[in-house]
Amino acid sequence: MKVVQSNIKHLRGLKGFSQERFADELGWSRSMVGSYEEGRSEPPIDRLIELSNYFDIPIDILVKNDLRGANDTSFIEVGNKRILFPITVNDTDEDLIEIVPAKASAGYLQGYSDPEYIEQLQKIKLPFLPTGTHRAFPISGDSMLPVKSGAFIVARFIDNIDDVKNGKTYIVLTKQDGLVYKRVYNKVKEKHYLELHSDNKAYTPYNVKIEDVIELWEFTCCINTQEYSKDELKLSSIMSMLQELNVELKSIKDLEKGLY
Secondary structure, three states, X not given: OOHHHHHHHHHHHHHOOOHHHHHHHHOOOHHHHHHHHHOOOOOOHHHHHHHHHHHOOOHHHHHHOOOOOOOOOOEEEEOOEEEXXXXXXXXXXXXXXXXXXXXXXXXHHHHOOOHHHHHOXXXXXXXXXXXXXXXXXXXXXXOOOOOOOOOXXXXXXXXXXXXXXXXXXEEEEEOOOEEEEEEEEEEHHHHOEEEEEOOOOOOOOEEEEHHHEEEEEEEEEEEOOOOOOHHHHHOOOHHHHHHHHHHHHHHHHHHHHHHO
């Protein structure tokens, strides 16, 4: 039996649907469902797209990975990777994001793979977010000023280490340290680790072996709960960003001088 055939049958079973009910859900015929599940025919691309949309599962996962070990369509283990899907919605079917409260952050290392733990998290709607699975994480300490204790970092789930962009900030879940928020440099290809930096230079950078990284979440936005003083802003990476901007502005001025 090909992977996609077993996946269709298993995912239908997770929904508790008969072949007839499943066919009704998708607008197919019952014989079509039976034919795909029994391997008498293969679903064409338009049917795969319909399955992908219905289950919120990428097509390549449907056709390449055996999903029979999954017991929940919103949380699927593929090898040693976790694939998350933004299927938590409100009454109007709008995507919501989970908030990891400060009091529960210590338990995230144990609960990240437990659907019941994730389900009990409070949820909010942020309509401006780009596509992808997002979660809000609490920040403690002063290592990433101007982000202060009490703020929340909203971040997008990254399922491929190759997508890590040098110098960008990420929520990193590791076996040793649990949740940390750091500026990350990808050294995986040459040295098999990530290099984690704090924006507060009082903290020393350190390395995390790739096998110790459990989850990566790319910064999307920050929800601040406090105002910031001028001195606190001076400690931040905002200064370096402004310096880069000044370089760009100077280049524009030089270009304008050349034009006029």
